[in-house]
Amino acid sequence: MAVLTDRPAAAPARRHQRAARTLATRFLGYATLVFFGLVFLYPFVIQIGNALKTEPDAAANPLSPFPDPLTLAGFERIFAGTNFPLWLGNSLLVTVLVTIGRVFFDSLAGYALARLRFRGRGGLFAAVIAVMAVPGVVLLIPKFLVLNQLGLYNSYAGLVVPLLADAAGVFIMKQFFESIPVSVEEAARIDGASIFRTFWSVVLPMAKPALITLTILSFQGSWNEFPHSLVSVQDPDLFTLPRGLADLVSGSLGKGTQYPLKLGAALLATIPVAIIFVVFQRYFVRDANDGADKG
Amino acid sequence: MATETLTAAATAGPAGPRRRRGGIRSNENLAGWLFVAPVIVILGLFLLLPILMALWVSLTDWNGQGSPFTGDVPFVGAHNYTQLFTEDGLARRDFMTSIRNNIYYVAIVVPAQTVLALGLALVVNNRMLKGKSFFRSAFYFPSVTSSVAISVVFLFLFANSGAVNALLGFLGIDGPEWFADSRGVLHLLFGAVGVDSPPAALADGGPFGLTWWDWLAGPSVAMISIITLVVWTTSGTFMLMFLAGLQNVPVTLDEASTLDGASRWQRFRHVTLPMIRPTTFLVLTLGMIGSWQVFDQVYVMSQGDPAKTTLTPAYLSYRTAFRDFDYGSGAAISFVLFLIIIILTLIQRRALAERDTDRPRRGLWRRRVPERS
Structure with missing residues (x-):
């Protein structure tokens, strides 16, 4: 007043x-x-x-x-004097395979956890949540042990297979599938479509935003992945970009600091993710907030 | 509304309304397991099983030769664990040094990134400014880049003749040799007030084999450069979390307090801050969980040097196993680290539940947040 x-x-x-x-x-x-x-x-x-x-x-x-x-001397030396082209090839291969695997397997599992009623579903979902809390960095020695035991150490399979599914991706897909209306699927099922068919041709096309998010996250995650390559391969022919880059820095170049070369190599390793970030920014932002939700 | 009911019906589980088509149920049971099978196999084989294997290895003295699961490998019981805590020796000294380093690291990184993230979020959330989305992306961009590539850039920035020292030079400061400088920051501060060598009381007898003087070293100059890198890369992510939190603060509340004559600081302190308290707690705990996992940056930038002042438990566990071929000790260190992180995660999950108070199903937690009324 x-x-x-x-x-x-x-x-x-x-x-x-x-x-x-x-x-x-x-x-x-x-x-x-x-x-x-x-x-x-x-x-x-x-x-x-x-x-x-x-x-x-x-x-x-x-x-x-x-x-x-x-x-351009630095860049010339990157291509002539280091294994950069090889690392690039390995990184591309690993990234593409891991991304395809994650998108497919995570959405299958996410769909089952969101929609299919099967015994043990609740327990499985709790397990997925628990697995998300396992810090990657304590898995270094464990991963090496199992790859060694299975004879996958120092192979492409060792680089790729352990990364083909991730709990966080399953979680994202489950949350998304729960948010879309169930009526369309019911109609497809009543028309006699099998469960997988319904999932593949009816549900997945509706899940495009989540699939894009997951693709980007998987791409970024596996492109940048470093510790896993550290404990799964030792052979320089199997190095991915981050691994090769770390190797350059830790002295495989021999004399001199050679900063232009190192910075150039790091730059080339950053560019793919940078492009994807600029193009698909809103999906990155969404992820960070999903991160807040799932923890 | 219709969507909600349908979703609810679909996820209702055994207690929910039964569908009319009977045969589908058993069909779904099989399909469900088939759908989750690949994920179960991969996560089981490369996550759960290896943890159990490592638990076994942490009880042995396996040196990397042959299989750790044969009778030839010496079983040592809890020795790998006890030597980290109770036996005086190199293993304990290194481990405790890494714990000390990481404690100082957490003590600086977590508050710094939280304050910076909140500050950036407040600026980016300001309704009066234009071009915010550009800056939001700019602040967030470092978070999505490769930790190795970024570490290379920071190696150059903090090089002896690097950009940071050039910048300090403009200010008339003679920059240190960042990655060769093992002096603790607290020791430097003590030195500034004339305490150059440990006083008799601190010279020995500290807990776990390190002297009090060693415990009180503070982060080394080299560690400061890693801390700077990490704060710089993670603040963007936490800024986005704060932004999401800030957008839940009703504008009317802010306006009402302005009309009541509250100053900007009062509004921040008594309106905004309480409203985003759950987000703050989340950012703090996530920050702590992340800070105990620092590995890539240490590997690329310093490998634990100089004088073990950038050694962290994560890196020490890797080094012990893969460089010293003492897999048992390495695994033991990672399980101790696991325990630290799990405890922090449990605290954080509680914080999450608290944040979700406005969801009616979690009514149990509502009473704990008195500010929301």
């Missing part, structure tokens, strides 16, 4: 004050955005710039994004 009574007298001054404060807030807001924009993006700018520099130039002017002189 007090606010109402003193408003007429104080209004102009207050409005003025408020306008000034809004302006100040905006300025401060943009300044913060730009500052942190630089903090988060400038390292990538530096990476690109220095990948195109000569080694002395990179050492002398590490902050500058402009190469002087500009040279």
